[in-house]
Amino acid sequence: MSKLPVTIAVTGLNNSDNPGPGIPVIRSLRESRHLDVRIIGLSYENLEPGVYMDDLVDMVYAIPYPSLGHETLLARLTYIHEQESLDLIIPNFDAELFSFIKISDTLAGMGIRTLLPTQEQFDARLKGKLVEFGDRFAINVPKSLTVFNADELTDALGEFSYPVVVKGKFYEAYVAQTAEQAHGYFYKLAAKWGTPVILQQFIKGQEYNITALGDGKGRLMGAVAMRKTYITPNGKGWAGVSIDDENLLDMARKVVTQTRWGGGMELELMQEDSTGDVYLIEINPRFPAWVYLATACGQNHPDRLVRLALGQHVDPQEDYEVGKMFVRYSWDMICDLSRFQEIATTGEVAIRPMELA
Amino acid sequence: MFFMKLKKSVAISENGFVFNASRGDSFSTNPTGTRILDWLREGKTDTEMKTLLLEKYEIDEATCEKDLYDFIKMLNQQNLIEA
Amino acid sequence: METLQKLKYERPVIKQLNAGVTTKFGAQTGFIPHTHIDGLAVKDLTARFGSPLFVISERTIRQTYQEAYNAFANRYPNVQFAWSYKTNYMNAVCRVFHQEGSWAEVVSRFEYEKALGNGVPGDKIIFNGPDKTADDHRVAVLNNSPIHIDHFDELYGLMEVSTKLGKRPKVAIRVNMDTGVQPMWDRFGFNYENGQAWDAITKIIQTDKMDLVGLHCHVGTFMLATSAYAVAASKMADLALNIKRQFGLDIQYLDMGGGFASKNTLKGAYLSGTDITPSFHDYAEQICTTLIKAGFRSEELPLLILETGRALIDDAGYLLGTVLANKRLSDGRRATIMDFGVNLLFTSFWYEHAVSPAQDCSQYAEDAILYGPLCMNIDVVRENVKLPPLNKGDQMVVHRVGAYNMTQWMQFISLRPNIVLIDLDGQPHLIRKHETVEDLTQLESTPAHLESFDL
Incomplete structure (x- = not known):
């Protein structure tokens, strides 16, 4: 050929x-x-x-x-x-x-x-809109509330059980074990990033990531799940392993088909220890830096993206090799x-x- | 009239890339700047450079003088000229 | 050839290259010289009318207005714009809008008189704002102008005035509400969520001394989130439908106010205003779709009034100015001093105004700070801007200055300059003369004992 x-x-x-x-x-x-x-x-x-x-x-x-x-x-x-x-x-x-x-x-x-995703898809997955996104597409997201001042914070905390995650408008997040801690983080984040501050239910469990590709017409063209096995002090995965879990891949299928996502994306997911439920934490609207792991596992997402964009006939791909590892080095x-x-x-x-x- | 010496460690390329090997700093400059740096390397005085600029370019004397001294101050500030 | 052609001069510049600093290419891109406005050369305009100089493009005003009007009129059967005088009340500017079909929207007696002076019929002047005296009310009632009530004190005061006059004023109430954006604008009007707005409506209808013709809201300023307008429109429609249900009264108009953003870049914004500002279609889609689906019978859809100012006029205004001097600050940064400053460009306090050289320029950039001419530390037009080498006497064009500058400018330290309007045929018209010392001193008087002194 x-x-x-x-x-x-x-x-x-x-x-x-x-x-x-x-x-x-x-x-x-x-x-x-x-x-x-x-x-x-x-x-x-x-x-x-x-x-x-x-x-x-x-x-x-x-x-x-x-x-x-x-x-x-x-x-x-x-x-x-x-x-x-x-x-x-x-x-x-x-x-x-x-x-x-x-x-x-x-x-x-x-x-x-x-x-690429459309502007609407791009906006819908913004950090502050996760709950809305979950409601709209019937996707499991951790309960969260936005608060603008200390009074609202006191009321809102009543609706969560501890620990609770306190997140800045743009960046930074802390896990608060008590109301006092939550107030402390609120002031810190509000001073640094402005309001609102986002309160999110802490989910005790394991984090997973998926790199996925949508054709823009509602088809999931490929998805590979990975668990980070080494995380640098600034939160970047420095090693990881490909895994297979239907619950996780279901989430990718749901997000891509319901949003009719076009292009690459990375899903950040949490699986709760006690229930096994999978929650969507964040969607990054492009391939992750570890996308080559998917290629090595048999799903070449960049190659598929190019062929889709050129209008070629490409079939969805589900299988990939499990247990492949990546280790980054400099x-x-x-x-x-x-x-x-x-x-x-x-x-x-x-x-x-x-x-x- | 005064002399200034460009540091020996300063290399200038045709396209305006300037590299100071003793400190590892890189700069970009425009054609007028490149020319002045070349003249400094050749050991020209401020008066000589002023005359050359007035000869070569469409420029009045006051602007020429202001710009030349301003440029030399910048070179000084960037550690490109011998103390 | 014996005589050599002299080379075109460019000031020598040198810039350190770092990681994280834009490359020469990155710096290049800002400098597309802006030499002409509607076909007229910047240098001819300043030669004839002086520098600094405000220039307004009539063509841009009309095009922008028509784009805005069509965005709404194509989605809703019954649309009326009202020109927000405070945004730019130069008579020539107001009259362009009135020729296009805009009513007037004023927030003081001064603006009200200006609208009357421009020939706007009284019943097409919307009188907004918290500042209306009993005499203002009297004049507005006699002229049959729609009065938008801001607070209960105004409501009771107006009732008293109209009883005395024996006339029924046409009124609307201004409603404030939570539209999901912060800060919530609750200082103007009656609150929707706590029932205050409904109380005011009930009071007006039950005392039966005024005709409640409209409802008015204005959710904020420079609104980049169009969704707030959908929330506001649905709450306004809800009030109007409740009034119909409870009192059998048809509300004639819903005034959705203004607050649409222009394409200026706000300080601290990462992306350029030209990229992120919603279009008129985006705003219209939110408002019109909500109203059409709200539950009005199609023949009973109220008139939709819009009072947007900034988004209609910002693009049409330019400020032309001249470089007074260049200097080098202690940290090596270049400072360029212009002949205009924050006295003329009030909006430079919150925008990073786009500035372009008005003549061909070098592609080499320097980090610079752009100062105005005032002997005051606050006079900074751009804190940090990449500029090509500029010489004394070079000219610059500031873009998108049509809104709020020709009304908020200050006669501070220096006098205010000419304003020129370029008509559709490319002819310049002086629409406001530059001020003279006499213009200002004629308002002053000197007590007799201060008339003479010896030095």
């Missing part, structure tokens, strides 16, 4: 101690049995490790931060498209998805495909300062420029 040549732009090349999914996505694409890929790395910063990984990226272009607005991004992508004739873009950062969703129709008009690449100079002064790095016809 001859492989289909495609040019794919990928973001999220920050393979540092807080890794982005870009490099594992590229690694998966390079191992595709169906695609012969040319990879255009898109970087926000000069020191994203992917800029220096010659065996993974063919070209690198700097792109502007999402905060500069979608018009600016579109202008830059238009230029890159003129150089490289892109077939597809896979954005991998939460913060940039908003802009890419916004310009996806324009990109399609230029001949650049994407497979590695000091050595390169000449000229690479840094190239990206810093011209915003482009030509590793394997297109041969002129």
